[in-house]
Amino acid sequence: MEKRFIYADNSATTKVSDSVLGEMLPYFTEEYGNPSSIYKIGRSAGRAIETARERIASVFGCQPSEIYFTSGGSEADNWAIRGAAAKMAAKGKKHIITTAFEHHAVLHTCEYLEKQGFEVTYLPVGEKGLVTPEQVENAIREDTALVTIMYANNEIGTVMPIPEIAEVCHKKGVLFHTDAVQAVGNVPINVAEQGIDMMSMSGHKIHAQKGIGFLYAKKGIVLPNLIYGGGQEKGRRAGTENVPAIMGLARAVEDACADISEKAERITKIREHIIDGILENVPAARLNGDREKRLPGNINISFLGVEGESLLLMLDMNGICASSGSACTSGSLDPSHVLLSLGLPHEVAHGSMRLSIADPITMEDGDYIIETVTKVVEKIRNMSPLWEDIKNKKQGTERLLSFVSPIE
Numbered sequence: 481m482e483k484r485f486i487y488a489d490n491s492a493t494t495k496v497s498d499s500v501l502g503e504m505l506p507y508f509t510e511e512y513g514n515p516s517s518i519y520k521i522g523r524s525a526g527r528a529i530e531t532a533r534e535r536i537a538s539v540f541g542c543q544p545s546e547i548y549f550t551s552g553g554s555e556a557d558n559w560a561i562r563g564a565a566a567k568m569a570a571k572g573k574k575h576i577i578t579t580a581f582e583h584h585a586v587l588h589t590c591e592y593l594e595k596q597g598f599e600v601t602y603l604p605v606g607e608k609g610l611v612t613p614e615q616v617e618n619a620i621r622e623d624t625a626l627v628t629i630m631y632a633n634n635e636i637g638t639v640m641p642i643p644e645i646a647e648v649c650h651k652k653g654v655l656f657h658t659d660a661v662q663a664v665g666n667v668p669i670n671v672a673e674q675g676i677d678m679m680s681m682s683g684h685k686i687h688a689q690k691g692i693g694f695l696y697a698k699k700g701i702v703l704p705n706l707i708y709g710g711g712q713e714k715g716r717r718a719g720t721e722n723v724p725a726i727m728g729l730a731r732a733v734e735d736a737c738a739d740i741s742e743k744a745e746r747i748t749k750i751r752e753h754i755i756d757g758i759l760e761n762v763p764a765a766r767l768n769g770d771r772e773k774r775l776p777g778n779i780n781i782s783f784l785g786v787e788g789e790s791l792l793l794m795l796d797m798n799g800i801c802a803s804s805g806s807a808c809t810s811g812s813l814d815p816s817h818v819l820l821s822l823g824l825p826h827e828v829a830h831g832s833m834r835l836s837i838a839d840p841i842t843m844e845d846g847d848y849i850i851e852t853v854t855k856v857v858e859k860i861r862n863m864s865p866l867w868e869d870i871k872n873k874k875q876g877t878e879r880l881l882s883f884v885s886p887i888e
């Protein structure tokens with residue numbers, strides 16, 4: 481098969497789309513006024529931001545005044561969790577419920593709060609990578625300040641039952657936040673109907689630029705100031721607004737949330753084809769995360785006897801951009817906390833690959849991925865001493881086989 485270039489890392493970031501770029505450009509070169517300025521090009525920039533807020537609010541079923549622009553998902557998560565924690569601590573509530581496999585923007589914020597005297601419950605996510613409303617209900621206490629649970633996991637793509645979890649929180653009178661960075665554009669979201677009190681999202685995962693996102697906070701939730709200064713974002717996050725990025729974000733949200741079911745169906749078909757193809761061709765492999773309750777474009781597979789980084793480098797040489805479960809960015813060799821939270825041994829978690837596919841992927845691209853992954857895994861295994869031991873059923877390796885498909 482002829483070599484192709486396939487960007488299959490859309491959960492890491494995405495290409496800025498033409499429509500988003502087109503929406504942004506005038507705000508660099510024509511409508512470049514400071515939105516707080518009094519003359520025409522300032523006023524029009526200010527108006528544009530408010531229109532963007534309205535457009536976003538109408539997609540998610542909330543009021544424009546409930547949308548606060550941020551620099552992205554991490555900032556929104558920090559603001560929501562630290563803000564809620566500070567407010568609730570004043571009422572004597574210092575317990576937070578989250579899951580073991582949140583994004584680090586949530587987990588590390590919770591760890592910081594633990595050092596500040598908060599108690600955090602990290603709900604286990606089971607072998608399939610899901611949490612249930614019952615788990616949340618059982619974890620809620622008198623002093624629970626906040627429940628924060630991601631809508632969809634960024635590594636294994638599992639989608640949580642968010643409306644049901646929100647309902648449990650409300651029944652018990654507890655504030656509910658969700659990191660919906662991966663869910664936006666893949667799952668229909670209406671914050672009012674789904675009972676979401678606070679929600680984080682990020683532009684660069686849905687074809688807007690990096691460094692823009694928002695926090696939705698339901699009316700009545702008074703967020704503490706994040707940045708002191710001017711009156712932007714109701715004075716709670718000062719600093720001249722990033723007008724082009726905000727305009728691009730509005731367009732990206734509209735584009736991503738139009739025809740979700742049609743897009744999901746199309747992408748899911750290609751995903752299923754790739755998963756089936758790889759699992760049929762490659763022995764001693766496993767799909768991570770629930771097969772049905774997952775994002776349309778997420779494929780996360782572990783291969784026994786394969787080292788994640790080698791796999792990614794060889795896929796790159798073949799024109800495929802993918803990512804692995806091991807945290808190579810942090811310079812540590814520890815496998816991903818998400819894969820470990822599923823109960824996978826280090827040896828299995830280490831040989832993992834995440835493909836996050838999105839338009840304009842085709843079935844033919846899918847065939848190329850299947851063929852390339854099959855070839856590359858075989859090549860790496862032929863050089864792997866661990867694979868040799870596994871094949872020879874060397875002592876200590878049988879346990880690993882129970883996590884993957886059979887060798888023959």
Ligand SMILES: *Cc1c(COP(=O)(O)O)cnc(C)c1O
Pocket residue numbers: 491492551552553554555583585630632633634659661662682683684685691692693
């Ligand atoms: C990417 C991501 C974030 C961080 O968003 P940034 O805009 O890069 O800060 C947070 N949560 C999840 C689930 C993500 O996938």
